[in-house]
Amino acid sequence: xxxxxxxxxxxxxxxxxxxxxxxxxxxxxxxxxxxxxxxxxxxxxxxxxxxxxxxxxxxxxxxxxxxxxxxxxxxxxxxxxxxxxxxxxxxxxxxxxxxxxxxxxxxxxxxxxxxx
Amino acid sequence: xxxxxxxxxxxxxxxxxxxxxxxxxxxxxxxxxxxxxxxxxxxxxxxxxxxxxxxxxxxxxxxxxxxxxxxxxxxxxxxxxxxxxxxxxxxxxxxxxxxxxxxxxxxxxxxxxxxxxxxxxxxxxxxxxxxxxxxxxxxxxxxxxxxxxxxxxxxxxxx
Numbered sequence: 001x002x003x004x005x006x007x008x009x010x011x012x013x014x015x016x017x018x019x020x021x022x023x024x025x026x027x028x029x030x031x032x033x034x035x036x037x038x039x040x041x042x043x044x045x046x047x048x049x050x051x052x053x054x055x056x057x058x059x060x061x062x063x064x065x066x067x068x069x070x071x072x073x074x075x076x077x078x079x080x081x082x083x084x085x086x087x088x089x090x091x092x093x094x095x096x097x098x099x100x101x102x103x104x105x106x107x108x109x110x111x112x113x114x115x116x
Numbered sequence: 117x118x119x120x121x122x123x124x125x126x127x128x129x130x131x132x133x134x135x136x137x138x139x140x141x142x143x144x145x146x147x148x149x150x151x152x153x154x155x156x157x158x159x160x161x162x163x164x165x166x167x168x169x170x171x172x173x174x175x176x177x178x179x180x181x182x183x184x185x186x187x188x189x190x191x192x193x194x195x196x197x198x199x200x201x202x203x204x205x206x207x208x209x210x211x212x213x214x215x216x217x218x219x220x221x222x223x224x225x226x227x228x229x230x231x232x233x234x235x236x237x238x239x240x241x242x243x244x245x246x247x248x249x250x251x252x253x254x255x256x257x258x259x260x261x262x263x264x265x266x267x268x269x270x271x272x273x274x275x
Contacts (some may be wrong), residue, residue: 012253016246021130071258086125089133093123095135095162103149103158104141108232111145 011078014058019043020051023075024060031073033066130245133252135238143227144204146234150225151207156182165192176201178211197222213241213254219247 015021019041026032028039033051038045052072055061061077063070121215124136129131139146145164153170165186171181175228180197200208207268224239242248 002271012249015130016244016249018130021249035135075180082249082252085128085249089252089254090123090135091126092164093137095127095164095237096159097123097139098148099159099162100149102137103155104139104145107145107149107155108141 009061011058011081014054014060015082017051017054019047020055023048023051023055027061027072027074028076032069033069033071037072127248128239131242131248132241133240133248135240137236138229139234139236140232141232142232143229146227146236147204147207160184174201175196178207195221213251217251219243219250220250221247244247 002076013023022041023037026037032040034045034048037052038048052061052063056063059075061072062075063072082084123138126134126136149159151172151174153172154174157167158169160170160182160185165184165188167182167184168191169181170182171179171182176198178198179195181193183191183193186192195212195214196210196217197229198207198209200206205227209223211221211223213219219242221240221242222236223241226237226239228235228237240251242250242251
């Protein structure tokens with residue numbers, strides 16, 4: 001395991017920050033302008049803009065202009081690497097548990113005394 | 117003897133990992149397989165390597181340490197301390213990945229079920245979202261390493 005550099009240049013670092021996770025949660029329900037995000041989080045607009053900038057840099061959030069407003073939306077495809085991590089982690093536990101099944105089958109047989 | 121299913125991994129919060137799996141064995145045997153060194157050696161490495169050492173001091177305040185040599189050649193070791201032990205039901209312990217001693221997690225194993233069926237839930241709680249993500253990513257890197265190893269074996273067999 002290699003320690004990650006302390007940058008915000010990848011999606012994982014970007015989502016490590018709790019407020020940015022909260023922004024993604026809000027956007028998961030639908031696109032929103034920055035003032036609605038600020039209201040939803042109970043923080044100031046400059047703070048939200050700062051986090052949105054990071055999220056846009058790593059492609060987690062996209063923006064479109066709608067008249068004078070800028071509307072933000074989640075780009076769920078960029079969360080795929082995180083899903084891949086979970087899938088790989090799940091696979092390594094599945095392999096462990098497959099072996100544990102074998103151990104348990106033997107213990108069960110021993111206990112039942114049928115020596116299968 | 118075949119598995120009842122794949123391990124199910126979910127992320128209940130930004131600092132947690134929850135692993136769930138059902139087994140075709142009574143609770144006391146799952147507990148025994150989880151706490152007996154010679155049995156842990158047989159399953160804990162999964163397909164990733166050979167478990168080289170398992171130490172278990174099964175009492176509250178007692179320590180544990182598992183080490184393995186991954187097929188890729190590197191050593192991987194974890195250790196921790198038991199915080200809570202309920203025979204056949206529950207194990208709470210700290211968990212430290214040895215290269216990163218300042219990032220301990222707390223894991224809670226709960227066994228439920230009656231008769232021949234046991235469901236386990238293993239909740240791993242980190243102190244920060246970044247630690248949790250690092251833990252998750254270790255599975256990815258291990259998995260990729262395995263894939264590369266397999267690829268190498270295939271490549272060798274072709275020459």
